[in-house]
Amino acid sequence: MSEEKIGVYVCHCGHNIAGTVNVEDVAVWASDLPGVTVARDYKFMCSSLGQELIEEDIKKQGLTRVVVAACSPHMHEPTFRGACSRAGLNPYLFEMANIREHASWVHQDDKPAATEKAKSIISGAVSRARELEPLEAFQAPIHQTTMVVGGGIAGINAALEIANAGFKVILVEREPSIGGHMAQFDKTFPTLDCSACILTPKMFDVGNHPNIELLTYSEVEKVDGYVGNFTVRVRKKARKIDVDLCTGCGDCWERCPAKVVDYVYEAGLGYRTAVYRPFPQAVPKYPVIDPDTCIYFKNGRCKACEKFCPTNAIRFDQEDEVIVATVGNIVLATGYDVFDARRLPQYGYGRLANVFTSMEFERMTNASGPTNGKIVLRDGVTQPESVAILHCIGSRDKNTNEYCSATCCMAALKFAHLVKEKTGAEVYNFYIDMRTAFKDYEKFYNRLMEEGTHFIRGRAAEVTDAARKPDEAGKLVVQAEDTLIGKQRRIPVDMVILMAGMEPRHDSQEVAHRFGIGCSDAGFFTESHAKMDPVATMSPGIFIAGTCQGPKDIPASVSQGEAAAARVLSLIGRGQVEIEPVRARIDEDRCSGCRICNNLCPYHAIDFIGELGVSRVNPALCKGCGTCVAACPSQVIEGQHYTFDSIMAQIEGLLWDVRPSGKEKVTFLEMEPA
Amino acid sequence: MPHTSRNGLYEQVMAETPGGEALTMCLQCGTCGGSCPSGADMDSSPRRLFALLMAHMDEDVLESNTPWYCVSCYFCTVRCPQDIPITDLMYTIKQKAIRAGKYHEDSHADFSESFIGYVERFGRSFEFGLATRYHLTHRPLSMVRKGGLGFNMIRKGRLNTTPEKIKNLPQLTAILDEAKRIARQEGS
């Protein structure tokens, strides 16, 4: 069995491993393992000197297998595979033993145990290494078209960057218009730039870009394939409008008698009609007919829009359209939902008229919003003389969302400024911690202090209309502990603004599942590495940008959109992609043709070849999960790189110190797998 | 248990409160102090009391009147963003103060002790006895004023002047004695 020449390299990782695991001892011990030719320990194996050590040993000592005991394979497996490759050893003959994340860092209080565990891990890796087979990575061509899902500011920027580089982009947006939440905002912090003024040119560019195909009012239904070659099915919902004829003149929505509250764009503060364009600068400019509120769809009468349309563009019978697109890469920029403040009834939203959410306030202060930018109470006329802004609503709260929504402190300062500027009202901020990190944000905080905004350090406990004293009568009272004084305070105000936090989209888990990417418990998409790979996901070819990955503000979303575009462009530029050859392979000579595997495969990658009476794996579709391998009753499917023998060997290796002595292997091969 | 270097009052209070270890997560946000209906009468808000506790200022904690003004409304507990069982912690701090004999003279330990005295003797509470005894010893003046109220209650049949007693009192006594023995043995 052991004609292999194995090199074992135990990394100190500075103190990270050597501080807990006795690396010198482990290296000496490893040198006695069967088949091990050389075993060394070294300060940093991932350094160029460490890698050269491996390369030299391969060349001079003729190593046929390499085991590096260091960190997680997710960290440095590619590094050491590269070293092997350079020295002429097939990279799939390399095996990583994870003695940092899985040993030294988790057993810091028990050094002998950590050392023993490291030995077991290395022993397992050495045994497995012996059974590894040389493999060649697949090369797959990259389709040059990219799909961007989500037309908010992150998606818009990603799409424009890629399109400007000369490649096709399909931009899919669920709502009738692109623009996302940024289109709802009035001003942006800390510069107080007009949100629409900086967003609409970009929206216009998207709408008119020759390289961008815009699919609004559309949703992705299904994703198949792999990096370089995804097949995506998109449902384009019927607008009930013939966009070739429509000029966006507005006659239809001006005549539409069905008026409903707009919970999406106006955040519930304003109305729209059944046939509507969410906002004047919408891209595309065409309206949609909402069949849930349209009178015609309810009782078959009305058709006012049709009557008044000058170009006869109304199509009540228009059907949804399904579009199937082939793309090489996908950027997900699906954004966030606003926390529903009714989940915290102590703040009275939905019960007390003059409690508003931050998104309602954005619409109110927006010059094109329902009040034309006037700051007024729910009655629509009265200007408030005092306003309380409550931070952390649905953020930093184990009852709702544990994380900080990152943007609310700054948005609250922006609101405080706008309230002061427009009404001169007294403004009270109730906060736990003021979080104004990033360029020029603290300066804005200082500016607000100069403006005389009150800051009360204490999370508001409740908002009530129950007056205790005459000066509270008819007011909303915000009750909180001013923690810097240590006393409870009750501040009567006219208006309360709840800084509702950011939540993952309500369907983010489903979407993550559909695209095959990770999703945190909270529901934000998981990046490949929190620090070093923030816009890639664990699924090659699928990138994430903006608030679907976690709460962030506009500049951060823009940066991520552009970063994702750069990642896509680098793949397109490379032209093809290397795919790990972890695949299933059927030994057709021994296949009984029972077809059990055919139905088990989630990717329909196994075809039954009728004339031969055997099954065959299509390596282009196989993703290497190994489900068929484990299920084959004849044990004739081999999982490349995770072969039966390699795993059995690893089990033996791991159990080197507890294996029953004296008895040779009693395996249970007579037992058929269930 | 959380990583702390001592076994002081802070650690003991957490250990003796079911779920009490969440106290290490206190953000000092003041939701408890802001929610407290009797906060105005407390010398420290619950938040501040926890800060004192975490700073190992044990004397200040034990002598504070804060837990004694807790009305057990649980507003703080359900609103706490860190899931800290604040009301339960107040009970534990009261127990600690009684055991240490350190509680504030203005506190209501006597009332609680008189109450449980009746429960232990009869198995039932005895409001008439409690009210008269407590008020005679602590607030004779208010007793005079409240006499009318008590009379009214008796007239309406709402105040029993003789205590009710459960049948199997020895059983209850055995249970409570054993519980006390275990509590002592647990070294608290």
Place this chain on the structure above:
Amino acid sequence: MANNGSYIYYPGCSLQATAHAYEESMLAVGKHLGLTFDEIDDWNCCGATEYFSVEALPAYSLVARNLSLAEKMDGNRDVVAACSACFLNLRKTNDYMAKFPDLNKQVNQALAAGGLSFEPGKLKVRHLLDIIVQDIGYQQIKDKVTKPLSGMKVAPYYGCLIVRPETGYNTEYPTHLDELMVTLGASVVDFPMKTHCCGGHMTQISEETAYELIRRLHQNASDYGADAIVTLCPMCQLNLDAYQSEVNRMFGTNFNMPVLFFTQLMGLAFGLGEQELGLGSEIVPAAPALSKIGTVEEPKERARPKRQDKQALPMPPMDSRGGQS
């Protein structure tokens, strides 16, 4: 109907003393609805808030004796308590013993000294109101109403311990008592203080603290024009009713607000007699409020701005995801 209308009943000390009207009306209404309440034999005091202030383990053991006795009674029936403090203590002990194994072990060790044991988590402890609205349901109650309470405006007062800590109802702004009152034909005021504290035992030990809490409740109920406060806890009833005159004296106010148990109002709507409902034992007489029953219902006040105001902004709807998740 769950439990087949039969429940294990834990009365608690108050229901057989200061709040005997509560027990009387509860039993009368229960009988009318076909419910039976089997009292736990030889139950003891739940310890209220006092025992937990002194010693934890004996306090849990004290409560656990009742749970153990209840467990021994026949059938998979729920335990019902009408007093909020008893409800809390029984439920909390049951839950904590199930959740914290060390506590469970120690309490059972103590119980063993009395020849008892208790397996936590199997028994369900419920409040009387929960049984009325869940197991009986509004429709069945509505069917039984013969004398609607129309004309009477009540402030539904839940107090603390029926909703906190978590019992499945909205911990800040529950509405099941509101709905029950509407079912009986009464009109209900939107009572912002509905789950705020009545002062609890503070009436005994710190009048200044307690009377202020009571004042706030009466102030708010009066501001909203309630004829009576309806409650579901003996302690709340006692504090709001018996100490009202003291509060008036301390603050120079003039409250004259009757405080009734919800079961008493149910009984009245069912046409039961005042005597069997324990009416008359309240300190602040309920007669003026009750005399409004049958008078024409006033139009319900709108707390929200009217939709037809052209400039008014739409109100967010209360319906979806209104409670705490």
Place this chain on the structure above:
Amino acid sequence: MADYKQFNPAWEEKSPVIIGFLCNWCSYRAADLAGTSRFGYPSTLRDIRIMCTGRLDPTFVIKALREGADGVLVMGCHPGQCHYEEGNFKAMRRVALLRRTLAQLGVHPDRVQLGWASAAQGIMFTEIVKEMTERIARLGPLTWQDNVDDVASLHLPPLPQEEISHG
């Protein structure tokens, strides 16, 4: 070294040995996260990375138990969140079947456990390892060498009382 005698005197000075099969996408990364976050857990687990719990061949489990492991912990992505769509459901079925088979062989089925931890759940990962370790610690060392011989001669041994009574 932790003292496992308190759970079961049969451990003497030994520690339980648990073989873990961790899927590449969720639980292996959860273990990595536990490491980078320095969340400690018992050193009983020796893990094997597989792409998906769907790759779990029941033979691996038998092999591990036969070669000296006291328990086997199979961990994947949460149900519904499998990187390969439904591999973990297949693992669920296989493990359920396997546990039944093991019981027939006289091995306490709790020696084989299934757990879920997403890549973001380092704490949950450590909790599961802790729980598993405690459970195995209570069961005591697996001594089925003798039983194996019985199996080899196709006589199913009666269920060992002390083991089955727990479950």
